[in-house]
Amino acid sequence: MSTTNLPPESLDTFPKLLAHHVEVRGDRPAMREKDYGIWQTSTWKEVAAEVRDFACGLAALGLQRGERVAIVGDNRPRLYWAMTAAQALGCVPVPLYQDSVAEEMAFVLDHAEARFAVVEDQEQVDKLLDLKERCRTLETIIYDDPRGLRNYDQPFLHDYEAVQKEGQTFLKSHPDFYEQAVAAGRGSDISVILYTSGTTGRSKGVVLTAAGCINAARDTVAFDHLNDRDQVLAYLPPAWVGDHYLNYAQGLVAGFCMACPESADTVEQDLREIGPTFYFAPPRVFENLLTRVMIRMEDAGRMKRALFHHFIALAKRHGEKILNGEKVPLPARLHYALGELLIYGPLKNVLGFSNIRVAYTAGEAIGPDLFSFYRSIGLNLKQLYGQTEAFLYVTAQPDGAIFADTVGPAIPNVDIRIEEGGEVLFKSPGQFQGYYKDDENTAEALTPDGYVRTGDAGFFDEATGHLKIIDRAKDVGRMQDGSLFAPKYVENKLKFFPFIKEAVVFGHERPFATAFINIDMEAVGNWAERNSIQYGSYQELAALPQIYAVIGENVEQVNRDLAQDSKLAGSQVRRFLVLHKELDADDGELTRTRKVRRRIVNERYAELIAALYDGRTEVHASVEVTFEDGRKGRLDGDLTIADVETFPPVQPAIRQAAE
Amino acid sequence: MSAVATAAAPNQNQQEDGGVTQNTARVFDEVLLEVKDISLAFGGVKALTNISFDIRKGEIRAIIGPNGAGKTSMLNVINGFYHPQDGTITYKGQVRRKMRPHNAAKQGIARTFQNVALFKGMSTLDNIMTGRLLKMRTNMLLQAIYWGPNQREEIRHREYCEQIIDFLEIQAIRKTPVGRLPYGLQKRVELARALAMEPELLLLDEPMAGMNVEEKEDMCRFVLDVNEEFGTTIALIEHDMGVVMDISDRVVVLDYGRKLADGPPDEVRRDEEVIRAYLGVGH
Numbered sequence: 004m005s006t007t008n009l010p011p012e013s014l015d016t017f018p019k020l021l022a023h024h025v026e027v028r029g030d031r032p033a034m035r036e037k038d039y040g041i042w043q044t045s046t047w048k049e050v051a052a053e054v055r056d057f058a059c060g061l062a063a064l065g066l067q068r069g070e071r072v073a074i075v076g077d078n079r080p081r082l083y084w085a086m087t088a089a090q091a092l093g094c095v096p097v098p099l100y101q102d103s104v105a106e107e108m109a110f111v112l113d114h115a116e117a118r119f120a121v122v123e124d125q126e127q128v129d130k131l132l133d134l135k136e137r138c139r140t141l142e143t144i145i146y147d148d149p150r151g152l153r154n155y156d157q158p159f160l161h162d163y164e165a166v167q168k169e170g171q172t173f174l175k176s177h178p179d180f181y182e183q184a185v186a187a188g189r190g191s192d193i194s195v196i197l198y199t200s201g202t203t204g205r206s207k208g209v210v211l212t213a214a215g216c217i218n219a220a221r222d223t224v225a226f227d228h229l230n231d232r233d234q235v236l237a238y239l240p241p242a243w244v245g246d247h248y249l250n251y252a253q254g255l256v257a258g259f260c261m262a263c264p265e266s267a268d269t270v271e272q273d274l275r276e277i278g279p280t281f282y283f284a285p286p287r288v289f290e291n292l293l294t295r296v297m298i299r300m301e302d303a304g305r306m307k308r309a310l311f312h313h314f315i316a317l318a319k320r321h322g323e324k325i326l327n328g329e330k331v332p333l334p335a336r337l338h339y340a341l342g343e344l345l346i347y348g349p350l351k352n353v354l355g356f357s358n359i360r361v362a363y364t365a366g367e368a369i370g371p372d373l374f375s376f377y378r379s380i381g382l383n384l385k386q387l388y389g390q391t392e393a394f395l396y397v398t399a400q401p402d403g404a405i406f407a408d409t410v411g412p413a414i415p416n417v418d419i420r421i422e423e424g425g426e427v428l429f430k431s432p433g434q435f436q437g438y439y440k441d442d443e444n445t446a447e448a449l450t451p452d453g454y455v456r457t458g459d460a461g462f463f464d465e466a467t468g469h470l471k472i473i474d475r476a477k478d479v480g481r482m483q484d485g486s487l488f489a490p491k492y493v494e495n496k497l498k499f500f501p502f503i504k505e506a507v508v509f510g511h512e513r514p515f516a517t518a519f520i521n522i523d524m525e526a527v528g529n530w531a532e533r534n535s536i537q538y539g540s541y542q543e544l545a546a547l548p549q550i551y552a553v554i555g556e557n558v559e560q561v562n563r564d565l566a567q568d569s570k571l572a573g574s575q576v577r578r579f580l581v582l583h584k585e586l587d588a589d590d591g592e593l594t595r596t597r598k599v600r601r602r603i604v605n606e607r608y609a610e611l612i613a614a615l616y617d618g619r620t621e622v623h624a625s626v627e628v629t630f631e632d633g634r635k636g637r638l639d640g641d642l643t644i645a646d647v648e649t650f651p652p653v654q655p656a657i658r659q660a661a662e
Numbered sequence: 663m664s665a666v667a668t669a670a671a672p673n674q675n676q677q678e679d680g681g682v683t684q685n686t687a688r689v690f691d692e693v694l695l696e697v698k699d700i701s702l703a704f705g706g707v708k709a710l711t712n713i714s715f716d717i718r719k720g721e722i723r724a725i726i727g728p729n730g731a732g733k734t735s736m737l738n739v740i741n742g743f744y745h746p747q748d749g750t751i752t753y754k755g756q757v758r759r760k761m762r763p764h765n766a767a768k769q770g771i772a773r774t775f776q777n778v779a780l781f782k783g784m785s786t787l788d789n790i791m792t793g794r795l796l797k798m799r800t801n802m803l804l805q806a807i808y809w810g811p812n813q814r815e816e817i818r819h820r821e822y823c824e825q826i827i828d829f830l831e832i833q834a835i836r837k838t839p840v841g842r843l844p845y846g847l848q849k850r851v852e853l854a855r856a857l858a859m860e861p862e863l864l865l866l867d868e869p870m871a872g873m874n875v876e877e878k879e880d881m882c883r884f885v886l887d888v889n890e891e892f893g894t895t896i897a898l899i900e901h902d903m904g905v906v907m908d909i910s911d912r913v914v915v916l917d918y919g920r921k922l923a924d925g926p927p928d929e930v931r932r933d934e935e936v937i938r939a940y941l942g943v944g945h
Contacts, residue, residue, distance in 0.1 A: 039824035040836065151887055268834035
């Protein structure tokens with residue numbers, strides 16, 4: 004492992020960085036792509052030539068400095084080269100989500116006023132041809148993969164290779180054009196506009212400058228000691244800030260090699276073949292992987308299964324400590340080394356994690372067990388917190404100080420401030436310039452002194468000094484005594500228990516917090532079967548006293564955890580009930596993406612909520628349900644309300660003394 | 663409305679969705695294969711009686727008809743598996759004598775089967791490689807030691823197979839044993855193997871049977887792409903009227919071993935006799 008070697012600071016645009024890498028490591032791999040089943044490698048020299056030819060081709064087609072160029076497609080090397088080529092000409096690449104609906108794509112193309120679009124294949128060409136009427140500015144479409152496009156005779160359609168050929172001709176008559184164009188680039192130029200996916204209303208174009216992007220990437224490259232021996236697999240959508248930052252920006256700063264998967268379906272195999280050293284995946288990917296491993300282990304022979312469980316238990320005791328560099332007795336270390344040889348190593352190999360030095364996850368809360376499983380087998384999995392407006396990173400966990408429920412301290416050169424209402428504000432080198440052509444939203448997102456509002460509520464954990472994100476700022480409430488009430492934070496903690504599928508916590512402007520619990524039919528049913536407990540229906544299963552006992556313990560555990568945080572201690576759940584029906588999107592209680600709709604739940608179950616607060620121990624419930632075929636019916640049942648022990652908040656000083 | 667017509671209905675929606683359509687009427691002149699007065703009988707059972715039609719170079723030709731109409735028998739006659747008692751087959755201008763299927767294969771006729779006929783224990787890639795067998799020049803001994811000219815040859819063939827894998831978008835199952843694949847993908851692998859033979863005439867026996875709407879759409883796309891990219895002439899048997907009417911250039915209709923109609927889809931669809939025998943009448 005060689006040490007990080009940052010490029011000189013004077014290189015303030017990506018095309019300049021590319022030229023730098025050609026000089027310093029021209030024959031090192033820059034990009035890999037699997038073509039016809041074989042990994043093909045392009046060196047920095049080759050990449051630079053490709054970019055140069057394409058840039059000149061774009062210029063020959065009439066692309067002018069300052070224009071926006073739409074990029075639509077999967078992770079294809081040529082599309083990344085098109086981004087650099089556009090930047091070399093002082094233009095702004097605008098990557099679009101390749102699977103976004105026509106409506107959204109039309110909006111972005113129109114809003115960005117892109118004249119040029121570089122797309123992957125026939126599918127995208129067809130989509131753009133359909134949209135061309137509505138997007139007044141769109142003039143030229145360039146495609147990477149000519150398959151199926153032979154009979155398209157529109158004059159504004161160009162093949163990528165043909166454009167490059169034109170570029171070569173252009174270069175002959177203008178030999179200094181490319182170098183001059185690159186040299187004319189300034190750090191203050193707009194480097195890229197990333198449109199947010201628009202889950203909350205219209206997409207907004209986040210404007211990022213070249214110097215901002217590069218400075219942000221320099222900080223994290225140094226933070227995680229990335230260098231030109233590293234390797235990543237670019238499998239996340241190029242229009243997402245994560246891909247543009249982690250792979251494109253960091254790759255061009257650190258000079259590491261980016262591999263593109265053969266197709267979206269082969270990512271897992273490609274991961275195993277490439278063996279990246281730096282990896283990012285959302286929590287759900289890690290969860291699915293673990294589930295699959297566990298299922299396959301259940302099918303394995305008795306001997307293998309015993310070995311697996313023995314060493315996983317060992318890893319649970321010592322693995323994380325070893326990874327964190329803490330003191331572990333020598334026999335345990337030796338035992339763990341044997342486990343590495345027999346179980347952890349092969350397991351990581353199967354998952355494609357063998358070479359990983361740093362892996363990140365972010366986006367949603369990750370279960371502590373899931374998180375420590377990967378860490379205990381020696382995968383350096385960490386959490387980060389960020390957003391498009393920051394050009395990804397706001398906080399990240401440094402090696403050796405990892406906690407499942409924090410996202411780490413601010414990374415170097417980032418300043419974080421917590422507002423009165425709990426909202427997290429930050430100022431970072433990579434922060435955005437504003438939303439493209441949207442002053443209103445820009446003004447809303449920025450404070451007068453230049454901080455960016457994240458819209459998330461959080462606080463710094465007193466014991467660790469790490470940031471904890473608890474909820475969207477608008478969802479955070481106050482208990483009657485004025486203390487912080489973060490329903491989603493508590494619900495997430497509850498949902499990490501296998502028996503709890505869904506939880507809804509109440510407490511805004513109430514004296515204490517209470518909860519509805521939905522049991523996980525599969526997990527609980529399985530448990531009942533193994534313990535020979537008979538039940539006839541979901542309702543019956545949910546009402547079992549044994550279930551109440553287990554859930555009660557779970558809630559108590561959550562309360563104990565919450566008591567560790569003086570800020571959240573007030574959110575401890577004092578009473579709960581197990582609902583007799585599953586919350587369902589058909590009844591409007593959940594969104595289609597399975598998020599709880601609090602307003603609807605409040606309305607439908609007003610009687611139950613009242614019972615949670617007036618001290619009753621039993622309540623009769625009757626709700627209307629919609630069956631799958633659209634018929635409606637009523638579901639009746641008597642529900643028990645259980646009380647749970649709560650704990651006094653633990654003072655950090657006492658806690659440290661106790662440890 | 664009869665059962666058959668109802669079954670076909672969902673696929674007419676595809677057309678409205680702008681999915682898979684062969685819009686403009688294409689014109690083909692050169693006859694690739696002509697069957698004339700073909701009669702085939704098994705003992706007393708007459709499978710085919712005096713069937714005559716032609717397949718022109720570059721077109722997509724559909725053969726339709728009710729169960730037992732003799733569609734598959736017709737394909738078996740074309741690729742030399744059955745030998746008709748009467749009639750002549752002219753392929754590429756030459757009247758064909760009695761021939762075995764492998765002779766037909768050598769002449770550029772490849773096919774897929776109604777009930778998938780792949781080597782279940784072999785990987786997708788190996789299955790497709792078997793399609794290259796007739797193109798291999800080196801002998802078994804050289805192949806066994808994998809050296810010299812054989813190595814170069816195998817690499818060349820593998821490359822061709824990889825192009826097909828890329829074309830049919832089955833990279834993810836390259837190394838998966840075929841028996842473990844879902845039915846829709848097995849059909850695609852079978853198409854890949856047939857394509858590996860670089861056929862001039864591709865016979866598809868119910869390529870979309872048992873598929874869901876999405877898989878059918880994919881398959882239609884691939885059939886059209888094969889026709890367009892490689893210029894392969896395609897003769898297909900299919901029950902899904904939506905598919906047939908959408909993608910084929912000309913349709914021949916069989917019933918009880920006799921030819922009922924022959925012509926462009928629109929014409930056939932309006933043919934009184936065809937409606938009575940096969941499509942069904944709306945009541």
